Amino acid sequence: MTQSPRGPECSGCPCGLAALASGSSCPFGAVARDKGDVLFREGDLAERVWFVRRGTVMLERFTSASGGARVHAVRRTGSFVGLEALVRRGYLDTARTAEPTLVCGASKAVVDHWLGDRHTPARVALEQVLLTEAVEQPRSGGPDGPAPRRVARWILKESLEGEGLLLPRRHVASLLNMVPETFSRALAQLVERGAIEASRTRLHIKDIQALRAAADPL
Amino acid sequence: MTQSPRGPECSGCPCGLAALASGSSCPFGAVARDKGDVLFREGDLAERVWFVRRGTVMLERFTSASGGARVHAVRRTGSFVGLEALVRRGYLDTARTAEPTLVCGASKAVVDHWLGDRHTPARVALEQVLLTEAVEQPRSGGPDGPAPRRVARWILKESLEGEGLLLPRRHVASLLNMVPETFSRALAQLVERGAIEASRTRLHIKDIQALRAAADPL
């Protein structure tokens, strides 16, 4: 936890440069982390934003299936980590260093202030992008459970937000990383279980209990 | 291509609000698009940024495998589309409306000006996030080709950027959506083909030609 002075070291960092250009000082304090250290955990109250000064950080997320956490992204030198703190209450991922890494951290409040007026176009755009990212599930593929489960999860998720609108099935299948045939079969299976009703063009949740059961591995 | 006046309609839009708050006017002009219309195509010169005012836009990307384009994300009301224009020369995806959609567009130059000073912290953060997003490959799963191919692509990609550093294999496997066993077998197969050399802890490209061949479906 070594707080480093914001000197010339920051002149190679976009944050430091921005701070310089805007006349403010960089709000981030540098900290050295060992391999395997955890910056924050998925679900924790998002209170701090990090910037990878030099090194590598892995982003892990629990998948309802297969119990364990899966790393779904890595962030290298020059990336922010935990920016979701700006738009969410909790962290989306667990961040763990993959090697000895120098990270700069700052509290949410400080970063908030550093970013300036909340209605600035740049800031609006930033938060918009972060929100979009937050909604996206991490890429889910094979090991995230069999097709019917992924489909069940997708229906659940859709019914919450956007709802109503249904893309052509072919595209939905694509989103879920499967061929249309597999998607079709998965739907058929969910219908069989009584979880949903499905015509060729419409989709309706019949028994949300059953649907949840199909979505969760338990 | 109906240019709508920036009146009360924009009062529900974060862009409009930002413009209002910052005393500027919103640089975006509203356009109605029919279902299936294409906003821009993957690889096209990224000259325009869009905002989804109301509706749905699908983002498709070609996968070297399986020939066709796969939709890998959808953007709904209130999302930017094509923001990569700010940090790249070409579009990353093809954007196609999934229903009749009202989008607001503006040229890169205009947006650039709208976002203000390029060294503003908020803007630095924004571009940083966009860059990170640009590097990430869309989620790749089953239909993107067999495991050895995905592994070959990953090695190719890694050798370009970060290089050197190798996460524990278990994590790499996770990134590629496969169990460690499959990853291991895929590596073994690439070794067999003479594309790479691999000890349990190191990895070395032996024949980049062969590796490329393994990565591409051709």
Next chain:
DNA sequence: CGGCAATTTGAACATTTTCAATACGGGTGG
């Protein structure tokens, strides 16, 4: 009402996961 394209279904085939057992490799303590 007819034609077209998307979806569904079926059966064979390919790939991946699983589970279990083995082989490494690095780190530790002598």
Next chain:
DNA sequence: CCACCCGTATTGAAAATGTTCAAATTGCCG
């Protein structure tokens, strides 16, 4: 410096899952 240990990576064989290809069905739209 070497032997021992432990966790990670590899390998094998069987089972589950997904893909492919082809054909039949359905719904939409003109």
